[in-house]
Amino acid sequence: TFYGLIAAALAETAYLTYSVYKETNPGTQKPQSLLKENGDKRKNIVILGSGWGAISFLHKLDTTQYNVTIVSPRNYFLFTPLLPSVPTSTVDSNSICDPVRTIARQTPGEVTYYEAAATDVDPVNQTVKIVHKNMNFSHGEAFVNKDDPIEKTLSYDYLVYAVGAKVNTFGIPGIPEYASFLKEAQDATAVRQKLFNAIEASRLLPEDSEERKRLLTFVVCGGGPTGVELAAEVKDYIDQDLLKFIPGIDKEMKVVLVEALPNILNMFHPKLIEYTKEVFKSQHVDLRTNTMVKKVDARNVYASAKKPDGTTEEVVIPYGTLVWAGGNAQRELTRSLADKITEQKTARRGLLVDEHMKLDGDDHIYALGDCTFTANAPTAQVAHQQGEFLADHFNKLAKIDDLQYLLSLEKDEASKEKLLKRLERYKNSIKPFTYKHQGSLAYIGSERAVADLSWGSWSTVALGGNLTFFFWRTAYVAMILGIRNKLLVVSDWIKVSMFGRDCSKE
Ligand code: FAD
Ligand code: NAI
Known part of the structure; x- marks a missing residue:
């Protein structure tokens, strides 16, 4: 077994070295x-x-x-599954971008890129x-x-x-002007900058001021996986790292997730939806389901909330940073x-x-x-x-x-x-395309993830928790295209586990 392990490690090292060489030294193309x-x-x-x-x-x-x-x-190609980790700098945006020219140079025939x-x-x-x-x-x-x-x-x-x-704004007034999206790498940078702008501005205001509370409210609209993962990442960031640099911020800062439907993560198994809701509750993420956003201005989100008795009430949610994750158009x-x-x-x-x-x-x-x-x-x-x-x-x-x-x-x-x-x-x-669903994964915060895994049509498993989080990380590293980006993402995670996430505005 010992020699077997050494042989496996050597084989893996040789394979890695070869892959890195191939990636950095593309051959001649036809x-x-x-x-x-x-x-x-x-x-x-x-x-x-x-x-x-x-x-x-x-x-x-x-x-x-x-x-x-x-x-x-x-x-560049953007590895979107890890984009929600970028605003909090859990992962660097450069680690999930792979230049088109690098990819195009690795194919056997010449490819023109414009x-x-x-x-x-x-x-x-x-x-x-x-x-x-x-x-x-x-x-x-x-x-x-x-x-x-x-x-x-x-x-x-x-x-x-x-x-x-593109991102669907459903023609809701104010979203294009005041909300950020989370679709591209620049969006992630913008979210981070807005978040820190609001935090730093709030420090000048008295603790009991309404304006300070507003600035320290991070609102995400849309409880699909984009919105859920971003809310989870931001809450982690506040509770695990920001509070070290700004003591007490974990008590003051609020993360609000607004969703029009009765549930978030609707494509997941109901058990996992409930599990996510419980995790959010324990982490004090303010989840507002049945709340349909109607309008947004520079300071507030205006929504209509359905109450358990079926009636609706108009609600105003002040925000310091606003992200719209309402789906595709x-x-x-x-x-x-x-x-x-x-x-x-x-x-x-x-x-x-x-x-x-x-x-x-x-x-x-x-x-x-x-x-x-x-x-x-x-x-x-x-x-x-x-x-x-x-x-x-x-x-x-x-x-x-x-x-x-x-x-x-x-x-x-x-x-x-x-x-x-x-x-x-x-x-x-020539056969028709058939989609083989391998399951859905989402990060829900505090080192927990949910996974709806499928093995063909005969078995699905709904998992949630810390082990699923490690599975989530392993699966995503496996999905990343190049060795360079795999290494960068893993080293980002190691860096964060050693030094925490930083709080520079960039
Ligand atoms: P994209 O990947 O969006 O690529 C479109 C490309 O077209 C881009 O390069 C764009 O620049 C280019 N383009 C745009 N306009 C033009 C034009 N006029 N001319 C030429 N090119 C143009 N899916 C999962 O399965 N798992 C996940 O974990 C997951 N996480 C996600 C996280 C986030 C934050 C987001 C936003 C999405 C996530 N998705 C996930 C969904 C997934 O990213 C999309 O379904 C996927 O990117 C769709 O691939 P696509 O090639 O159709 O479009
Ligand atoms: P989505 O379409 O999945 O979710 C958008 C959410 O916004 C919906 O729940 C919708 O009800 C809500 N919404 C729309 N209008 C609203 C309003 N006015 N007020 C309040 N809520 C409103 O969009 P998302 O999350 O951006 O995902 C897009 C696609 O990318 C999906 O297919 C998703 O599965 C995929 N994706 C997968 C991920 C994963 O597997 N981990 C991560 C992110 C995206």
């Missing part, structure tokens, strides 16, 4: 070209997005078979207009002028549309694409796709992830599986194209027969 080696046209794939769907697709695609271009205004947003898709001419937008900088302007954006038009044989979704680009295709006219909640992720009504556009409306929830797990499925589908399509091209050149009947058989085999190997 260049893009008009024709494939067999003389057939090399098709152009344009991928829109650098999120879960797009990157999972790129990762598995045989990029030597296509000319691949990836377009995204965000030049940092740009697609602004128009023309399904008839198979083109996409892309624009390099001036990004937000904290100081000064970038060299590219806002009034003079750089535009480009790309032609595609296939468009892989994975632009995700489709992007304008997705709506405008849907409007151009007759079969998508009813696609209000997302693009309609067939079982191969191909858009209904268009043979050249494939869509995946949060921009689609399917039987599956808009999660990373779904987008990831769809991306891998689609890459496999395209790898097979490339083989089918090759065989059809060879068939068109072949004169000998016996060879034709053989090619036809191979072609048939490949065509039969």
Whole structure:
């Protein structure tokens, strides 16, 4: 056993060293070209997005078979499951961002990346207009002028549309102006800055002042997993670390979670919902269920709360920091694409796709992830599986194209027969997408997590507690794409366990 353990440790070290070497020293890539080696046209794939769907697709695609271009205004992949840990600096935002260029350099064929947003898709001419937008900088302007954006038009044989979704504000007045979201890395930084702005400002006010109480109230609207995980992380931060630097803040500061429905975490097993409610109660997270937000201004959230007797009352919740986590809505680009295709006219909640992720009504556009409306929830797990499925589908399509091209050149009947058989085999190997749900996980605070785990269709287990928290951490590290980011996240956790989270405003 002893020698076995040493051998396993050595093998693991060798594997890690090799993986790090491969990640930091990408090999040469097959260049893009008009024709494939067999003389057939090399098709152009344009991928829109650098999120879960797009990157999972790129990762598995045989990029030597296509000319691949990836377009995204965000030049990195964001590991969203750990985003709620960023405002409290449990995890550094850099640890969960993986540059698109690094990922693109690790594929066997050359991939072109453009940092740009697609602004128009023309399904008839198979083109996409892309624009390099001036990004937000904290100081000064970038060299590219806002009034003079750089535009480009790309032609595609296939468009892989994975632009995700935007945050749904339901048109509630005040949210765009006063609330932060938790969707992108910059959102996490903004939440942290607002939180510390409010805390530091409150120190100038007398302890019994209403204004001080307001500033020390952190309100999260939306009791889905984003809202729950953020509320849990912020409460941990206050109780475990902030109180060391600002004694007494744990007694003064309030975390409020507002949810319109009777329950939070509605996709979880009822047992886990109850467990989460108990943990929140014991941690003094002020949970306001049955409370529908109606309006927001610079200081208050206005909501309508349903009472147990069925009547409603209007409530005002003063806040110092406000985060809106109300779910997803489709992007304008997705709506405008849907409007151009007759079969998508009813696609209000997302693009309609067939079982191969191909858009209904268009043979050249494939869509995946949060921009689609399917039987599956808009999660990373779904987008990831769809991306891998689609890459496999395209790898097979490339083989089918090759065989059809060879068939068109072949004169000998016996060879034709053989090619036809191979072609048939490949065509039969194309299977519809089936989603395999592996379960849902969420962090609920004080080193506890909830997990709804599934093993196929025959078994589900609902777990909650400290052990689940370790499982949650292990599962997330396993899900992170690169070795670099895995190491960074683990080292962030070690750093926090040794020194605690810091309280700088950045
Ligand atoms: P995204 O990952 O959102 O990617 C969309 C991409 O498109 C981005 O790169 C964006 O920059 C780009 N884009 C936008 N507009 C354009 C344009 N005009 N042109 C080109 N590119 C564009 N799911 C889970 O399963 N487990 C979790 O633990 C989990 N945690 C989450 C935590 C948070 C805080 C959030 C917000 C979500 C979480 N999710 C989780 C959900 C998950 O992140 C999404 O379902 C997933 O990101 C969807 O993948 P996607 O590729 O469709 O979209
Ligand atoms: P969500 O759609 O899951 O939850 C939004 C919540 O906001 C809902 O419960 C809704 O009732 C509430 N809401 C909407 N309008 C409201 C109002 N006016 N007042 C009060 N409450 C209101 O959105 P979320 O949490 O951002 O998640 C989006 C997707 O990402 C989901 O599919 C989710 O499963 C996934 N996700 C998964 C995570 C995980 O598995 N750990 C973590 C975060 C997101």
